[in-house]
Amino acid sequence: MEFLHQKILDNTVEKYLWFAGIMLFAFLFKRYISGILGTLIYNFFRRYTKDNRVKQFNTLIFRPASWLIMLLTASFALQLLNFPKAWEIKIAEYELPFILVKILRCIIALTVTWVLLRMIDFISIILRERAEQTEGKMDDQLVPFIKDLLKIIVVLISMGIILGGILHFNIAGILTGLGIGGLALALAAQDTLSNLFGSLTIFLDRPFTVGDLIKVGDVTGTVEKVGFRSTRLRTTEKTFVTIPNKKMTDSNVDNLTLRTFRRVNMTIGLSMETSPEQLQKIISEIQSCFDSKPEWTQENFVRFDSFSDHALNIMIEYYVPRTEYLEFLKEKEAVNFFILQTIQKHNSAIAHPIRVIKETKE
Incomplete structure (x- = not known):
């Protein structure tokens, strides 16, 4: 038993064993402890969601909670040890033990912030789930905005606690003393x-x-x-x-x-062999197709528009009351097939460019 009372760096072997045992216990049971912690916190959110999302919540919170458990355990276990006098040195007028304690507290504060950010992620999942159950889209748009806002608030509060509460910086003095630097920062933050x-x-x-x-x-x-x-x-x-x-x-x-309608405007060139009677029948039948659709707007028209070098041009303009893109394409395709069938029905054809080549003999 004398071995347990031997001192190494101002601490007995027994104290080192207690420290190692506590840390080992926390390492082995951190998953179990973080699971219990996650379940207890999840019970607060249970009333706001229909599905059981405890596994999802524990998955989100496991890593930061595990780190927090290990850090809190280390902070407690370190109280059992004495800081070696051989290590008591000063760095920038501060004792090394003082610096190490401040660093540990800052890391714990950052880990708590990490846990809170993960909780905000889970809250956003619940809000998104409830927003999807409503008909309006405004709440769907607000969910990511609220998520980002809460995260910014948490980070700012965490920075204030670390700088003011742990490191004891005079935040007001820092902001006042920025001077020209603050003006430059304000200009940089303008965008x-x-x-x-x-x-x-x-x-x-x-x-x-x-x-x-x-x-x-x-x-x-x-x-x-x-x-x-x-x-x-x-x-x-x-x-x-x-x-x-x-x-x-x-x-x-x-x-x-x-938009309530999608507009289609096209010009179709019929062959020059098309007679006026054929042309009138084709125009009339296409116009009747549009007029027969009561849900379509009455601004549709089919007109004999112009002549070109090789075609008789018909202008067709109509509005499809299908705002979804795929539904619009189906309607447009159906109209195109009807126009093609109508042209063929009246023994006409789509005009093709004609190139005339004249050969001269010298």
């Missing part, structure tokens, strides 16, 4: 503030919501997220485009989802 006000304008004015197909400049895509700084679009080529919110508010935004 960020502009984008922030742009996001508020988007939420208040609601020119579009998540899921809308919009066109901004030369970019056309579906809105996937409206954040603090930018709006993200998924284009028809499946690329992901990020546009600053300031540009969204300064540009002309064409919300293609809100």
Whole structure:
């Protein structure tokens, strides 16, 4: 037993064994302890979700909770040990034990922040689930915005606690003493503030919501997220485009989802052999097709428009009351087949360019 009372760096072997045992216990049972902790916290959210998401919550929170358990255990176990006098040195007028304690507390504070950020991720999952049950899209758009807002608040509070509460910095004095540096920081943050006000304008004015197909400049895509700084679009080529919110508010935004009809305008050239009687019958029959559809707008028209070198041009313009792209393509295809069948029915044909080559003899 004398071995247990031998001292190494001002601590007995028994104290080292106690420290190692406590840390080993925490390492072996951290999964079990974090699972219990996760279940207890999840019970607070259970009333807000229909499905049992305790496994999903524990998966999100496991890593940060495990680190937090190990750090808290280390902080407790270190109380059993004496700091070796041989290591008591000063760094920038501060004792090494003081510095190490501050570093440990900062790491614990950051780990708590990590846990809170993961909890916010889970809250956003619940909010998104409830938003999907409503008909409106505004709440779908607000969920990522609220998620980002809560994360920013948590990070700012964490920074304040670390700088002011743990490191005992005078935050007010730091902000006051920035001077010209603060002015430079404000100028650098000008674009960020502009984008922030742009996001508020988007939420208040609601020119579009998540899921809308919009066109901004030369970019056309579906809105996937409206954040603090930018709006993200998924284009028809499946690329992901990020546009600053300031540009969204300064540009002309064409919300293609809100249109009631899709316009089709085409010119068809019939062969020059088509007689006036055939031409009138073809025009009349195509116009009758549009007029027979009560859900279509009455602004559709078919007219004999002009002559060209090799064709009699018919202008066709109609509006399809199908805003979904695939449904629109089906309607357009059906109209194209009907036009082709009508032309063939009246013994006419689509005109082809004619090239006349004259050969002269010298």
